[in-house]
Amino acid sequence: MHAEPTSPPPKRPPRRIAIVGAGFSGAVTAIQLLRRAPPEGLQVVLINESGRMARGLAYGTHSSAHVLNVPAGNMSALADDAEDFVRYCRWSDPRVEPGAFVSRRLYGAYLEALLSAAELRDDGAATLERIVGRVIGLRTEGPGGRAELLLDQGSSVIADHVVLAFGHFAPLDPLPPAALAAAGARYIRDPWRPGALRGIGPADDVLLVGAGLTAVDVALALTQAGARSGRLVSISRRGLLPQSHRRSGAVPGALDGAALVAEMGGSLRQQLRVLRRAVRAALARGEDWRDLIGALRPHTPALWQRLSLADRARFLRHVRPFWEVLRHRCAPSAHDRFQQLRDSGALTVQAARIADVQAVDGALQVQLRPRGAAGTQGLRVQYIVNCTGPSADLQRCSSPLVRELLASGQLCPDALGLGLAVDAQYAVLDRAGRPSPTLSYIGPLLKARDWEATAVPELRVHAQQLAQRLLVG
C-alpha cells in the first residue's frame, strides 16, 4: 500500500508588530527589529501622524540654530555601535569630532537614513510598512490575541503585538483660564508646532514662560535672523538656567560612578549627602562637576528605584529644579548665544510667575509676581510663548488613543504623574498592575520607572532591549 501523500502544514504568516509613533523611539525600535528579524520573517508596521518618519518632536526642526544638546560621539542611535553617528556626520564633513554639537536637523536625516537602510535588508526576511495616520483607538482580542488599531482615516491595522511609542504630549498651559482667554492668539501654546513663531516680528516684545532648554531654543530661533528691537523676558519659578556642556575637545575625567552609588544607600537624604560630598571633593581636586553627573547617569535608574515613593515625591518637590539645570545641559554654542542675548540686554531672566494678563490696545498687559514678593510688576508684551516643554501628564493629554486606553484600564499613569506604569520588560501595566501580553511602551514616559529615560543614550538601549524581547516572545 502506498501512503497517502501528506500536504505540508500551512505556512504560518510572519509575526506582525505595529509601532504607534515614528519619532526616535518608534523609528529605532523598528530599525532594531528589522536588523534582527528571524529567517521565518517579520512584518513591522510603523504608523506616524505626520509623513516625517524618524523625526519626531526633537529632530523635526528646520532651524539651523537648533543644535543637539549631546555631543555627536554619544548620539549613535545604535546601542551596539557607538561610532555610528560620527561616521554618518563624516560623510558630509570629515572634520566632525565626537565632541561636536551638530544640528538636530542633521540628526533627523541620520535617523531617516538608518531606517531606510534597515528596510533594505537584502535577505527579504523582514518588511517595513510605513503608514501616515493617527491611531485613535485600539482593540485587543484577549490574552495572547491580536490587536486592531483604528486610524483616523477610517482604516485599521491588525497586529500580533503593538509598541506604543507616542512620545511626549503637547505642553500644558501655564496660564490660568482667564489669562488664556485674554491673551487669545497672542499666546503661543506649542512653540514646536510648525510655523508657530512665524507671526512674531523683530519689534515685538515677547514673554517666554519657562527658562529651560525650550526657552533657549525659542530665544535662539527668534533672534536667528539678526538684531531685533523687541525685548525677550524669560520667567520661571526659580529663574535657574541650563548649564553649558564642557567645551568641545575637553577630556572628561574618569570617575567611578559604581563606587559612588555603592556608598549612596536607599534614602534621598543619604544619596544627596554622598553626592554633595563627592561634588565638593571633585571641585577641590580641580575636576569638572559634569563628570560626576555623567558618572552617575548609567546608575540613575537603580538609584531612583531604591527610593521610596515619599522620597521620590520629596526629590521632585525640592531637588528636581536644580537637577534639571545641571543634568539637561545646552551645547556650548547655544549657551554662549543665550548668554550674549542676556549680556546685551536683549533678554532678561526672572524668577517670577504670571498673576494676570489683560488684552490692552493690541498688546498684552501682564502682571508678574516675582518670587518671594508680595506685589506684582507690570510688563507689556505682544506675545506670550509657552516654553514649559512637552508634557508627560497622561490624565491631561488630548490623544484619543491614550484617553481610550486609560478609560478602559489598559494603561495606568504612575503615582507621581511622571509617565506610564511599565514593567522591566517594557510591557504596559494595566490598572490592576498586570503586564499586557500585547502592548509594550518605549519613550520618555519611562521616566516613571527609571527617572533618566528621555534622551538618546538611554532610549537607544531601551529600543535594543525591547526589540530583543519582542523577537523571543
Ligand SMILES: Cc1cc2nc3c(=O)[nH]c(=O)nc-3n(C[C@H](O)[C@H](O)[C@H](O)COP(=O)(O)OP(=O)(O)OC[C@H]3O[C@@H](n4cnc5c(N)ncnc54)[C@H](O)[C@@H]3O)c2cc1C
Ligand atoms: C526639543 C527637544 C530636543 C531634544 N534634543 C535632544 C538631544 O539633543 N539629545 C538627546 O539625546 N535627546 C534630546 N531630546 C530628547 C529625546 O531625544 C526625545 O525626547 C526623543 O526624541 C523622544 O522620542 P519619541 O519617539 O519617544 O517621541 P517623539 O519624538 O515625541 O515622537 C513621537 C511620535 O509619535 C507620533 N504620534 C503620537 N501619537 C500618535 C498616534 N496616536 N498615532 C500616530 N502617531 C502618533 C508623533 O507625531 C511623533 O512623531 C530632545 C527632546 C526635545 C523635546
